[in-house]
Amino acid sequence: MGGQLTRDQQHYLQLMGITVWLDRNRLVAVPIPETTPVSAQSTVPAPQPDWEILQRQVAACTRCDLHRTRTQTVFGIGNRNADWLIIGEAPGAEEDRQGEPFVGRAGKLLNAMLAAIGLEREQVYIANILKCRPSDNRDPRPPEVSACEGYLQQQIAMIRPKIILALGRIAAQNLLKIEVPIGRMRGQRYTYGAANTPVVVTYHPAYLLRSPREKRKSWQDLQLAMKIYQETR
Numbered sequence: 229m230g231g232q233l234t235r236d237q238q239h240y241l242q243l244m245g246i247t248v249w250l251d252r253n254r255l256v257a258v259p260i261p262e263t264t265p266v267s268a269q270s271t272v273p274a275p276q277p278d279w280e281i282l283q284r285q286v287a288a289c290t291r292c293d294l295h296r297t298r299t300q301t302v303f304g305i306g307n308r309n310a311d312w313l314i315i316g317e318a319p320g321a322e323e324d325r326q327g328e329p330f331v332g333r334a335g336k337l338l339n340a341m342l343a344a345i346g347l348e349r350e351q352v353y354i355a356n357i358l359k360c361r362p363s364d365n366r367d368p369r370p371p372e373v374s375a376c377e378g379y380l381q382q383q384i385a386m387i388r389p390k391i392i393l394a395l396g397r398i399a400a401q402n403l404l405k406i407e408v409p410i411g412r413m414r415g416q417r418y419t420y421g422a423a424n425t426p427v428v429v430t431y432h433p434a435y436l437l438r439s440p441r442e443k444r445k446s447w448q449d450l451q452l453a454m455k456i457y458q459e460t461r
């Protein structure tokens with residue numbers, strides 16, 4: 229797999245803040261995956277009662293104290309039949325307001341990261357470890373993670389993704405139940421659950437906004453994830 233990047237990929241790499249011409253000789257073109265466009269899927273979707281029940285349960289959840297301070301829960305969004313599941317940490321202020329994950333600045337960068345490997349936001353499913361915002365943007369506490377993790381487990385079981393991309397230390401450590409620092413988790417292939425779903429870890433987009441130099445490593449992680457995904461097909 230080699231060759232030039234497409235114009236779109238160059239454009240989105242630039243949005244990610246990666247100077248394409250510096251890396252061109254080392255970059256590998258990543259073909260756009262041949263997934264069915266959302267618009268080409270059946271216009272009469274099969275009933276999915278489990279999703280509706282789960283979504284209602286999450287909206288009414290009072291299993292931890294975060295329900296006291298949330299504006300609303302942030303369930304997750306995207307293609308419920310997605311090959312790619314993207315997992316972040318917890319809603320921020322904007323997500324809490326809008327009820328959708330990754331809609332703030334970090335979300336814009338996430339969209340660019342996905343586009344850089346040929347994926348549209350609508351093609352993937354995006355969820356968080358926590359469905360409610362920790363008020364002062366602090367790290368999720370273990371009891372909050374425990375209270376919430378059944379919801380994410382059910383989402384994963386229903387989506388049955390071909391690959392999971394974990395964004396940042398909190399997402400990766402809580403998903404994989406390991407305490408390895410993020411610098412050592414990235415660049416590896418982990419697996420999740422009985423289905424051995426491959427998991428790739430990369431930096432959280434909010435961290436990349438603060439540390440743009442690390443975008444280069446994140447681009448390597450995205451390429452690794454795409455390579456692993458292509459091997460599953």
Ligand code: URA
Nearest residue numbers: 316317318319329330
């Ligand atoms: N950061 C996250 O981890 N998740 C969001 O939904 C938004 C910001």
